Amino acid sequence: MRLSLLLLTTAVALAGCGHKPSEDPSRAQGPAPQLDQPQTRTIPTVNVAKGEGWPAGKTPIPAAGLKINEFAGGLQHPRWLYVLPNGDVLAAESDSPGTDKTGGNLRGKIQELLMKKAGSETPSANRISLLRDTDGDGIADARTVLLTGLYSPFGMAFANGELFIANADGIVAYRFQPGQTKLDARPRHITSLPSGYNHHWTKSMVASPDGKFLFVGVGSNSNAGENGLEMEKGRAAVWMVDARTGAYRIFASGLRNPVGIGWNPWSKDLWVVVNERDELGDNLVPDYLTSLKDGAFYGWPWSYYGNHVDARVKPPRPDMVARAIAPDFALGPHVAPLGLAFSPGQSLGPRFTQGAFVGEHGSWNRSEANGYQVVFVPFAGGRPSARPVPILTGFRVGDVAYGRPVGVAIAKDGSLLVADDVGGKVWRVSAALSQQVASR
Numbered sequence: 001m002r003l004s005l006l007l008l009t010t011a012v013a014l015a016g017c018g019h020k021p022s023e024d025p026s027r028a029q030g031p032a033p034q035l036d037q038p039q040t041r042t043i044p045t046v047n048v049a050k051g052e053g054w055p056a057g058k059t060p061i062p063a064a065g066l067k068i069n070e071f072a073g074g075l076q077h078p079r080w081l082y083v084l085p086n087g088d089v090l091a092a093e094s095d096s097p098g099t100d101k102t103g104g105n106l107r108g109k110i111q112e113l114l115m116k117k118a119g120s121e122t123p124s125a126n127r128i129s130l131l132r133d134t135d136g137d138g139i140a141d142a143r144t145v146l147l148t149g150l151y152s153p154f155g156m157a158f159a160n161g162e163l164f165i166a167n168a169d170g171i172v173a174y175r176f177q178p179g180q181t182k183l184d185a186r187p188r189h190i191t192s193l194p195s196g197y198n199h200h201w202t203k204s205m206v207a208s209p210d211g212k213f214l215f216v217g218v219g220s221n222s223n224a225g226e227n228g229l230e231m232e233k234g235r236a237a238v239w240m241v242d243a244r245t246g247a248y249r250i251f252a253s254g255l256r257n258p259v260g261i262g263w264n265p266w267s268k269d270l271w272v273v274v275n276e277r278d279e280l281g282d283n284l285v286p287d288y289l290t291s292l293k294d295g296a297f298y299g300w301p302w303s304y305y306g307n308h309v310d311a312r313v314k315p316p317r318p319d320m321v322a323r324a325i326a327p328d329f330a331l332g333p334h335v336a337p338l339g340l341a342f343s344p345g346q347s348l349g350p351r352f353t354q355g356a357f358v359g360e361h362g363s364w365n366r367s368e369a370n371g372y373q374v375v376f377v378p379f380a381g382g383r384p385s386a387r388p389v390p391i392l393t394g395f396r397v398g399d400v401a402y403g404r405p406v407g408v409a410i411a412k413d414g415s416l417l418v419a420d421d422v423g424g425k426v427w428r429v430s431a432a433l434s435q436q437v438a439s440r
Contacts, residue, residue: 025332025370028286029387033330035305039281040312048364049372049401051422058402060374060418061394062429065349068392071133071417071428072140076125078419078426079202080407082156086178087412088132090146090156091419091426093125096201097152097168126150128165130181131426138415138428144181147174155205157214159243162188166203166216169195171241191246194218194234199227200257202338206270207243209263214241215270219257224277225301225313236300238272238292254298254324260340260407264291266354266382273337273358274327276304278365283333289340289356289377289384290327299324329384334363335371339408339419343376347414349431351389355379357416358388359405362396372396374405374418374429392418392429 027034062068072091080092128147131140147153147165155166163176163183172187193203193216200219207214220236221227238258240251257275264271270292276285277300285304302317303309306326309316331337339359343352355378362372372395375388395403403423411417416429 023283025283026387028283028333029330031329031384033286033305035286035308036281036283038284038311040279044279045282045365045367047367047369049362049369049396049399051401051404054402054423054425059394060392060403060405060420060427063389063391063393065351065432066391066429067432069138069428069430070425071138072131072143072426073424075129075424075426077122077421078129078406078424079421080154080156080204081409081417081419081426082158083409083411083417084158084178088130088178089140089409089411089417089426091129091131092153092156092407093127093129094150094152094154095122095124095421097124097195124152126152128153128156132181136413138413138430140426146181147183152201154202155216157205157207159207159211162243164190164205164207164214164243166193166205166214168201168203169193171203171205171214171216171246173243189246190214190243191241191248193239194221197221197227197231199223200235200275202259204259204261206261206263212243214243215239215251215261216241217255217258217261217272219259219275220300222301223279224310229301232301238270251294252292252296252298254296254300254320256300259338260358262340262342262356264382265342266379267291271340271342271356273331273340274298275336275338277301277310278334280310282366282368286330286333287335287337288327289329289331289337289358293325296325297323298327305330329377331358331360331375331377331388332370334366336361336363337371338406339374341408341410341416343379344410344414347410347431348416348429351378352376356384357391357408359408359418361404361406362401369396372401372404374408374416392427395420395423 076093078091082090130146132142152168157164162173170192171190199221204217216239221231237253241248258272260273301313303321341357360371363370374392378386403420407419418427
């Protein structure tokens with residue numbers, strides 16, 4: 001206990017001392033980010049907010065032309081959202097399965113302590129709750145527990161009469177029709193997923209438009225391969241899984257932690273947001289949003305942003321570096337993008353007609369905090385066209401996080417839903433009256 005306190009005190013002290021103020025992180029945004037030279041330290045830079053929850057009457061701050069309300073509260077660490085065809089909203093109340101240890105070294109112990117400070121190590125509820133707005137006022141007035149007894153559930157998808165759930169250790173399916181509020185039947189096992197010693201335990205998922213395949217994000221087991229590459233088999237990748245047989249193959253690899261995943265409605269290809277590696281400096285490495293090419297390799301762990309070599313990874317693999325594809329768009333350093341949802345049109349006003357909403361959970365490895373917000377990335381011609389625009393802020397104030405955004409989803413009425421794990425809420429963002437009139 002005394003060692004733990006010493007480590008935490010040392011880490012927090014180092015977060016604010018000995019570093020020059022961070023340069024503008026927006027330099028590391030866009031299709032061609034400016035990348036700093038890598039820096040490494042014996043003890044990593046640490047700056048994480050204490051998760052406290054929202055004071056009475058306080059909410060995140062929406063951008064001009066938008067308004068916010070609490071869609072649902074009193075949830076236990078809601079991480080991911082899924083909107084069913086009838087408008088019901090599924091919320092995965094979930095946390096780590098308790099196996100995501102970061103190692104017995106100094107770095108690992110510091111990270112474990114920081115996770116506790118951030119309020120991210122509560123016992124996992126292991127359930128899916130169904131939220132229903134019966135009167136159309138933008139507030140879920142009916143709530144039921146749809147599923148229990150899961151194993152750190154995260155991704156959800158409905159296709160061909162089945163509800164698919166991505167647990168930390170595998171995918172299961174239940175016979176289901178929208179409108180049901182309780183599931184008791186035994187699930188059908190689809191396939192196992194890498195689990196156990198879980199540096200990244202979340203498993204995001206989206207179904208193909210025809211429902212035949214499931215695309216699943218599987219994060220790495222380390223920051224940059226320090227736990228041994230033998231432990232990375234099947235990880236740092238997006239899997240393509242046959243929804244009927246469970247047969248799978250690696251669709252894209254070299255993606256350190258691919259989380260939010262979705263179909264670009266304009267280009268019709270698969271896009272993902274990825275959490276890149278830490279401990280190379282305040283502005284390295286930018287997290288990113290990218291399209292996925294079948295069979296492509298995106299660099300992790302040997303390189304980042306194309307062929308920028310990570311010298312920490314041994315032995316080097318110049319052959320793999322040569323294969324690495326640079327991502328499409330940098331979101332910024334250490335913002336921790338988790339949620340991804342494409343715009344449905346003008347429901348939130350003309351500024352949001354084409355683009356992607358991204359939930360940024362927030363940094364820990366940066367001397368000045370970054371992320372802790374929801375942003376909108378404008379698109380043109382089916383591709384990112386401008387830097388991210390903050391649309392929901394105020395989650396972190398100083399050293400306190402009232403909440404942290406995770407999953408984002410588009411409700412049936414076109415509003416944006418945001419899962420807030422630390423706040424225990426689902427927020428609803430909609431157009432202010434003036435924007436509603438202007439978009440007609």
